[in-house]
Amino acid sequence: MIKDPDQFNQNTETDEEAPYFIENFDIQKELDKYKYVKQSRNLAYQYLSENKLIIDQRYDLKKQTNDYNASYKCKAYDNKSHQDVFIYYYITFAQYDIYYLKQILKAIEIQKFLNHENIEKIYNFDIISYPEINKMYVVSDFMQTNLSFITQSQQQLTDEHIQFFMYQILRALHYIHSAKIVFGFLLPRFIQINSDCSIKISEFTSCVGNQNQKIRSYIHKNYYMSPEYIVEKIITEKSDIWSAGCIFAELINRVKLFSGHDDFTAITQILQFCGEQNEEDLKFYKQINREKLSTLMPKEEQISLQVRFPNANPLALDLLGKMLTFNLEKRFNALECLQHEYLADLYDPQSELICDQEFDWSFLDQQLTKEEIIMRLYKNQLFFQQN
Known part of the structure; x- marks a missing residue:
């Protein structure tokens, strides 16, 4: 509790x-x-x-x-x-x-x-x-507070707390994505929480359709933004998984994983975290941006998640790595995250809701x-x- x-x-x-x-x-x-x-x-x-x-x-x-x-x-x-x-x-x-x-x-x-x-x-x-x-x-x-206050507080979080938080976040994203909605910019302060650890996601102003759409951000920090948004200003459901992964890492370590205040610093930190990327990993980016990204590739060897988070559950780190994968095709979606062994004690395929119809975006196209x-x-x- x-x-x-x-x-x-x-x-x-x-x-x-x-x-x-x-x-x-x-x-x-x-x-x-x-x-x-x-x-x-x-x-x-x-x-x-x-x-x-x-x-x-x-x-x-x-x-x-x-x-x-x-x-x-x-x-x-x-x-x-x-x-x-x-x-x-x-x-x-x-x-x-x-x-x-x-x-x-x-x-x-x-x-x-x-x-x-x-x-x-x-x-x-x-x-x-x-x-x-x-x-x-x-x-x-x-709701009594939000996840941003939790991570900045002295409140002790066990692996069971983190597991339950991530399960609820991911099942909400799975439901949202099933309606062909991409949340857009998932931040800890948008995740409302009660003392019984129940969670509700709020603030849906940045949502887009489930496609490669460009959107205008009112959020000036890049801490939770995916590399594809930072570089190409593109949002997909996999971008939500990246943001959830950043929150996951923050719950484990109690500090923000990335701290870039501008696009250059943010993408440099992401590449240092993810390690060197090959041509296959960069195929989603325009040629001019692929060339720029190639010049930012880290020269030193990638630091393993086990070294970055020495006290974390190995299964948690395995899931974290799947969520914070630079390559969009290799990054897990919400359902794959829910089916990961780290959440095996909580995930029940019979209880996971999906939306029975897609959200109608036509009014925004007018x-x-x-x-x-x-x-x-x-x-x-x-x-x-x-x-």
């Missing part, structure tokens, strides 16, 4: 819940002009620290947490379901370009589509709109205007109100 997450939470907040106050606020007449908003809500102001937010009174805002994408992310209590939830609060559409709005829409559509115990579930989506102010929020599973994207967001709002 993991200890109380507040003991190793690395943010600077106190454990005291932020005070909040409610004052009555009626904007239903303003909301009626939006044809996709059909059901009345009991909206009110609430204070989160010093921030004044409009939200349905069924939610009591409690404590703000860190999030890089939402304007605010906070713990809240749902008076209707009688459970804690997370609320991601986004302020003003005007602040976002059309790409960012599309990312929010994509994440909502994907999480609405997926249904797996190791994937964050959305319970509600609401848009608060009236003249000159536009706000929206997403309500999802509450040249939508900002107004059309916003109207699609309103349709999602109506979906959650009716369900």
